[in-house]
Amino acid sequence: MPNPENKMERIKLIFRYLMNLEWTEKIQHYCIFCDRANFGGIAYEDDDLIAIHNIRSAGQLHWLIMPKSHVARDIESLNGEHIALLQAMDRVKQHLLASHCPGVSPTDVHSGYHRGRRPLVAGIYYPDIVSIHHLHLHVIVKPRAWLRFFKYPGWLPLMWRSDVAVLRRVQRLAAKVT
Numbered sequence: 001m002p003n004p005e006n007k008m009e010r011i012k013l014i015f016r017y018l019m020n021l022e023w024t025e026k027i028q029h030y031c032i033f034c035d036r037a038n039f040g041g042i043a044y045e046d047d048d049l050i051a052i053h054n055i056r057s058a059g060q061l062h063w064l065i066m067p068k069s070h071v072a073r074d075i076e077s078l079n080g081e082h083i084a085l086l087q088a089m090d091r092v093k094q095h096l097l098a099s100h101c102p103g104v105s106p107t108d109v110h111s112g113y114h115r116g117r118r119p120l121v122a123g124i125y126y127p128d129i130v131s132i133h134h135l136h137l138h139v140i141v142k143p144r145a146w147l148r149f150f151k152y153p154g155w156l157p158l159m160w161r162s163d164v165a166v167l168r169r170v171q172r173l174a175a176k177v178t
Contacts, residue, residue: 033066033134043100044092048085051092051139058152059110059143063096065089066136073133074116075166080174086167093139093163101141110148111139112162129159137163 032038040055043063054062071085072078078086093111097104113136117128138152153160 058147059140061141063139072135076116080177083174
């Protein structure tokens with residue numbers, strides 16, 4: 001006969017897991033992307049943007065492209081005013097691909113953003129998938145299949161959004177403003 005306390009412990013663990021998802025707004029007081037000691041190596045840098053080698057590579061090459069300053073927490077907070085930033089991040093992506101893997105097929109490149117906190121219904125939010133609240137673009141060359149499917153899933157827009165889709169969305173927002 002199962003021990004009720006063990007069952008209660010399992011329920012508590014499940015409850016604790018669900019409660020620790022970012023169902024509500026949580027603030028990160030420390031950003032690892034603002035401390036260069038956490039970088040796996042710098043692949044590109046200019047006055048506004050930096051691209052680093054992801055220390056947890058999901059493919060043959062894996063860069064994170066981000067603004068140096070906290071321009072946005074995640075893609076959910078982007079608006080039409082961010083169009084120039086996204087275009088600059090795309091130029092860095094194209095530069096890195098051209099300089100490090102010329103001739104790579106577009107089908108071998110998986111790039112996009114993890115989804116941030118966004119409303120579901122009546123004050124309830126989807127959990128925040130973004131682990132670091134500093135806007136960053138993942139560019140993965142020849143991704144490992146299981147990571148592409150589960151951690152960076154193009155098929156699941158609740159978790160992941162391609163950079164092309166994000167750029168298109170922000171372009172539409174910019175067009176509405178003008």
